[in-house]
Amino acid sequence: MxxxxxxxxxxxxxxxxxxxxxxxxxxxxxxxxxxxxxxxxxxxxxxxxxxxxxxxxxxxxxxxxxxxxxxxxxxxxxxxxxxxxxxxxxxxxxxxxxxxxxxxxxxxxxxxxxxxxxxxxxxxxxxxxxxxxxxxxxxxxxxxxxxxxxxxxxxxxxxxxxxxxxxGGLPTLDGDADAVYRAAYPRMARKSAAHYARYPQDVERARRIAAYLAEHEPVLSGGYKLTVPAFQSLGILLGTGDGSHRLHYLMEDAFVRTPSGTALSDAFQENVQALLSYAGNPLYAVLHEAIYAQGERPTAWAAERVRAEFPRFDAGKTLAGDEPLLFTGEAVQRWMFDSDPAL
Structure with missing residues (x-):
């Protein structure tokens, strides 16, 4: 009917x-x-x-x-x-x-x-x-x-x-997932740098949020485990026209003072969960990397493997020094299936 x-x-x-x-x-x-x-x-x-x-x-x-x-x-x-x-x-x-x-x-x-x-x-x-x-x-x-x-x-x-x-969707004839992410991570780094050039105050804000997450690893109200890599993946916003502004406004109210000390605000946590959860589109997480495969060779978590070739994205090393935290972009990684209850 x-x-x-x-x-x-x-x-x-x-x-x-x-x-x-x-x-x-x-x-x-x-x-x-x-x-x-x-x-x-x-x-x-x-x-x-x-x-x-x-x-x-x-x-x-x-x-x-x-x-x-x-x-x-x-x-x-x-x-x-x-x-x-x-x-x-x-x-x-x-x-x-x-x-x-x-x-x-x-x-x-x-x-x-x-x-x-x-x-x-x-x-x-x-x-x-x-x-x-x-x-x-x-x-x-x-x-x-x-x-x-x-x-x-x-x-x-x-x-x-x-x-x-x-x-915006023309597949390669002979490239594979590894090649896609070897091209993507430098672009993610450039997008992060452009964001910090626009909002220099976000350098310290992002480092502060990442340090808090590294120490506390909070579980959000919907069950999402908010880790540092999860926070970095909010860089997917930087691939959209207004994403840099949205990321900036998200971070500016990240913390509140509570009787137990400084904590991530409920508003920040709810907004982050809405951005990161795959509850509405879980097939994206399952199938996304596979669209870059060639033949029968498995992609084998290409985004995660290739990320190791770009140590500047290592948040632990970043927090031990004084470099800006780099955000990642449109990439599905293994930790998502442990962090997101929808997966």
Whole structure:
């Protein structure tokens, strides 16, 4: 059953599809996909070409827009848009710590998650395209990891595409995860330096917070273990347009005086937990590093291994000296699975 409703300037329709968990076994187990159709309110009955949006991640459902905000406004001038929650995300048969135990033990869970890669996402698109477009090709818009999916789409099913738009996600042909992080860590260092150049008072603030965490390792209200590496990973904010400002405002009120002495404020801890927890998108942590793999060679915690090649990121050495603490960025590391109860 489809349900249509309105927001300012648009008509939205909730759509659900049944697809095989394993496309090589079409008679086997099936999962549900959810997608939100968006069309301009004034053109609801018009024959418009389709654009299917593949969100970045992996592990994130499609953006929940309000009306015609962001890039959606431009897309709606030319297209009827389908915002697809990729399998396992959003409202598409979620895969998380609550649902995965239904599969059995770790081996069974790993086998299940092997069906949540870009190849399966593209086959999902091809399975639902005839129902959505009547068989006509559509245009795909891939953001970040969605660009990886779009590239795979071009490789295996170009006949399904009228066009492919890629923003920020063009995979290497022969590089591997190690090469990705060897390029990334120097960039993380430059981003940290640029942040401190803008907010020099944050050098001492970041060192003070890290020293406190090294001594206390607090457990936040949701069960997250806030370690120094976890604090450093807030540098993922520095990859966004306003992230440096957000990081600055986060740190400026980190401490309060209490009867027992100085402590991290509740507000700081709650804001940090919201930024670090993968409760809303656990598949990102499980699958992110694997998108950089080549062939059958495992990535083997590449971000963590390669980090050791850049000793300036060692917080212990930093705190023993007088250097600024360096923040890290978009990288999944082994400690996250011990720190985050959602994982």
């Amino acid at each position: 489809t349900v249509s409703y309105r927001q300012p300037g648009v008509v939205l329709t909730d759509r659900r599809f049944s697809v095989p968990l394993d496309h090589d076994d079409p008679a086997g187990e099936r999962i549900e996909l959810y997608a939100r159709e968006v069309v301009p309110a004034a053109r609801g009955g018009a024959e418009l070409p389709w654009l299917v949006y593949l969100q970045g991640g992996p592990g994130f459902g499609a953006t929940r827009f309000h009306g015609r905000e962001s890039w959606l406004d431009r897309a709606l001038r030319d297209f009827r848009v389908l915002l697809l929650d990729q399998r396992g995300t959003g409202s598409s048969t979620p895969a998380n710590r609550q649902t995965l135990p239904l599969r059995g033990g770790p081996r069974e869970q790993a086998d299940y998650l092997a069906h949540f890669r870009a190849d399966s996402i593209v086959r999902d698109c091809e399975a639902i395209r005839p129902e959505v477009t009547g068989g006509a090709p559509w245009t795909v818009l891939g953001q970040s990891f969605g660009g990886f999916c779009a590239t795979h789409y071009l490789s295996v099913a170009p006949e399904g595409l009228a066009g492919a738009l890629i923003t």
